[in-house]
Amino acid sequence: MPRASxxxxxxxxxxxxxxxxxxxALAGLAKGGIQEFTVDRICQAAGVSRGLILHHFGSMGGLLAAVYARLYRETTPNLASLPTDLRLDALIDGTFAPKAFNRDTxxxxxxxxxxxxxxxxxxEEHRRQYATYVEDVSAAIAALPTAPGRDIDARPLAKSLIxxxxxxxxxxxxxxxAMPAEAAKEACRTFLAAQLG
Amino acid sequence: MPRASxxxxxxxxxxxxxxxxxxxALAGLAKGGIQEFTVDRICQAAGVSRGLILHHFGSMGGLLAAVYARLYRETTPNLASLPTDLRLDALIDGTFAPKAFNRDTxxxxxxxxxxxxxxxxxxEEHRRQYATYVEDVSAAIAALPTAPGRDIDARPLAKSLIxxxxxxxxxxxxxxxAMPAEAAKEACRTFLAAQLG
DNA sequence: ATCCTTACTGAATTACTGTATAGTAAGAGC
DNA sequence: GCTCTTACTATACAGTAATTCAGTAAGGAT
Known part of the structure; x- marks a missing residue:
């Protein structure tokens, strides 16, 4: 049929x-939690038909994993791209920036x-992301100038910080x-100051 | 009708x-998460009919809040009943005891x-429990003998520890x-040692 | 032994769940 | 302009959801 409209x-x-x-899907999770993560709601909000999620993600579980990866990429500071001496500050500033540290996210x-x-x-997605996260934070800690007479084990410290x-x-x-951004930052800085000297 | 059986x-x-x-309901949450928290599954597991939950709890939300309170009472160490100098140890030992620190719970x-x-x-239930929790841990920290030349602000420290x-x-x-009980205990002890001296 | 409170049943209601699939049509490549 | 890929629609399906409610019966009280 020729295009009529x-x-x-x-x-x-x-x-x-x-x-x-x-x-x-992410906006739904942020607004209403996992109850909002349904085929109907997501498709209606996106203005597409019900079949499309399956077409692109195979299953709702597939979409959920993809959303996890996207959220991680969008809200976790990318430490690897920074000079080592700035990484810990970037971690704290990035983590508690309004973009990431808000109720919805x-x-x-x-x-x-x-x-x-x-x-x-x-x-699987979580384990993959978490492993690189620990790795990045450990590297950032290990790269710090060691205080004299103190040797730090970077990995457990990184895990604690995380x-x-x-x-x-x-x-x-x-x-x-009960836990505003400033208080949270302060807690991290105190933690690091006490354990790194 | 006279009782025949x-x-x-x-x-x-x-x-x-x-x-x-x-x-x-708690066992269901432990085993399968929130997906297991349904009228059908709970009633079938309990061997009662579908109507009973509403009769006793008003709604599934009411049951959920009651379960939260029960879980808190059963797994969070009761600090108030102990002498002040044992409270922090009791907190750590209790929190990471197998009864509380296991995957299901x-x-x-x-x-x-x-x-x-x-x-x-x-x-509401969470806010209530959390307030008393912070209070108890703060009191336990404040009750410690202060190291000379160091003054600690118990409340933020308690919140950080929590x-x-x-x-x-x-x-x-x-x-x-990735985080066995021993490592978790060690992380807490290191945290306290570094921040309390 | 009868009454009475209320714990309890069980079916009906209404609404929504994820997945499967047959078919439609958009729009790039030729 | 035609073809071809595939993004996309639309509906069917087989379950499962929480809540309502009219009625049943257990078992302590009297």
Whole structure:
């Protein structure tokens, strides 16, 4: 049939559509947690039909893993690209910047954490990202000038710092007023000052 | 109709039935996360009919809040009952004891955290518990003999410690081998030693 | 032995779940 | 302008969701 009116839908490149769907899904997680992560809601919000998610991601679990990777890439400071002496400051400033340290974003994180145990694809994604995260932070710590008479084991310290950061994020998410960004930064700096000298 | 056979069901006191349903729901959260927290699964596991949860808890949100309170009471060390000089040790030993620091229990915690933002009753419950938790840990820190030439602000330190603990729990839950109990204990002790002297 | 409170059942309601799949059409390449 | 790839729609399917509610019956009280 010859085209009689405007196209019923617009095609995107696979990459663009995937990005759009991930963004919409992420916004849903941020706003309403895992309950918002459904085929219907995501497709309606994106203005596409129900079948498209499966076409691009294979399953909802696939989309969830992709969303995790995207959130990690968008909110975790990229340390590797910086000179070693600036990395720890960049980690703290980046982690607690408004872009990353806000209730919506952290809501999405917590929702994703809650799914890791039950979603194999997500668990793989998490382990991969976490391994490089620990590696990056360890390298940043190891690159610091060692204080005289003190030798530090970078890896466990990096893991502790990451756990502290995760805990601070969790607190801010569950009750923002109980843990504002400034207090969280201060906690990290105190932690590092006490353990690095 | 006169009783012709064994009773079709046994009545419990409201209190006992509530406890049973909370336990069953908790076991579900531990095993399969929030997806397992449904009327059907809980009632089937408890051997009761679908209507009973609503009868006792008003809604699934009510049950969720009750489960949160129960989990807190069962796994968080009770510091108030101890002499002040033992409290911090008790906190660390209790938190990382197998009863509390295992994948199933922590799974339940993470699943509950993921619901706090969307379940008003649960949020209230969390704020209440968290406030007393911070209070208890602050008191335990404040009760320590102050090292000479050092003055510590107990409250922020307590909050930091709690965040570190939460982060360690989260790590263990998401990837137990990456954060065994001993490493977690060590991280807390190092944290305290460095910041308290 | 009967009453009465209330723990409890179980079906109906209404709405939504992810996945499968048959078919449509957009728009780039030729 | 035609063809071809594949992004995309639309519907069917088989479950599963929480909540409502009318009615049943257990078992302590009297």
């Amino acid at each position: 405007a196209p019923r839908f617009t095609r995107m490149t696979s990459e663009d559509r995937r990005a759009q769907l991930m963004d919409v 952290l809501n999405a994180w917590v929702a994703l954490w809650g799914q890791i145990a039950n979603t194999p694809k997500l668990r 756990c502290l950061i995760d805990g601070l994020c969790l607190q801010h998410c569950l009750d923002p007023e | 064994a009773p079709r069901f046994t009545r419990m006191t409201s209190e006992d039935r509530r406890a049973q349903l909370m336990d069953v 922590l799974n339940a915690w993470v699943a509950l955290w993921g619901q706090i933002a969307n379940t008003p009753k649960l949020r 965040c570190l603990i939460d982060g360690l729990c989260l790590q263990h839950c998401l990837d137990p081998e």
